[in-house]
Amino acid sequence: MTHINAQPHDLELDVWLKQPENRVSVPDDAEIACLQEIHLGVVDVIPEALFFRRYADQDELWAAGLTHGAPGKPREEQLAKAYQQGRVAWAGSQGSRATGAELLFRALTAARQGHVWPDGFLEGPLITEAAHCRIVGELEAEIERNLEEAEAQSQAPILVLARQLGLRPEPAGKSPSAWYADCPGKRHRLMISSSSDQFGCGYCRVKGETAELEALAKQRKEARS
Template sequence: MPNLNQHPDDLRLDPWLKQPENRVSVPDDAELACLQEISLGAVDVIPEALYFRRHDGQDELWAAGLRHGAPGKPREEQLATAYQQGRVARAGSQGTRAAGAEILFRALTASRHGHVWPKGFLEGPLITETTHRRILGELEAEHDRNVQEAEAQAEAAIIIVARRLGLRPEPAGDSPSAWYADCPGKSHRLMISSNSNQFGCGYCRKGRRC
């Protein structure tokens, strides 16, 4: 998609629907972008419907986690029994509706990496099976490149300290300097930047430069 910004400056993501204003029903004027299957790790694989809406100069992507028997049923029935639904991404409108849907789908999928990942394409129309497969391939290749570049920084001071403390640091794949490590005494992980020698934990809301 030439001349389109794949990483909009005004992009807003809420992949886990933590913001109350985003935990609302899919608008009637949002159109189906694609129906896919997503893996929830070791828990389950469920269908997910993604809807696209262009409104007042803004593009929005809405997600609904569906019951296993929902695909093939009318939209109203699918959404009436959805696990949850809401707005997961938005940015200023760009290009065609298909182009706008692709930009938001790419950003959403990248933000979920390591937690939720698409396992299969069920139907379009805005995001086709070819587009779906291409985006996943590009994101996986980018992740692998980032991991390789991060591993080259394995002797950065903060990574050495995390290793000595038994925090099991490992490349996150989000960027060439992004690492995960165990949060001390907790059951979750924190983020480390090998470039800036910084760490931060979103759960504990703590961070600092070493």
């Protein structure tokens, strides 16, 4: 039996399509993996088409956010009006095409946690409804375990400081040590690691330990006054 690595070492992700080379149209030879609905935080629920491509010993997952009226229409029409489309996950080929699609779907869904989450399955065929429900259910169970275990680290120095600064830290669910908190003086959130007492904000491109977080909060408070 062929061994399938559920977490391939060569897995790469561009979840938010930040790399220009991935912000391109879905290739014609990419086949539909599944059509699902995704929840965009508190903003909206939209249909999303996921496409799978096996090319030169590499598996790729492509995503296209669709308009509400897109399901049921021809592929060309769906993609022509897509909000955004591009390559979001890729790794070396493993197993059948269905297996490859499921592995990349799992990785993509896990990476989006906290921002985008599946809200319902619409159709396959590569990723079946049963596989979709199983993967999402397993990830939700993992998130719950992480949230429960995070409470044991709730008194980490950087979390105590974040509360004192009014940054509202809360477990992210990505791991037992992953937390979200308000970025000082901003309207977005940053990440905190309770195990290493470090924080990082990808939007502001700042990171550090407790001293740097306290200094950042003080600097922004002074700038507003």
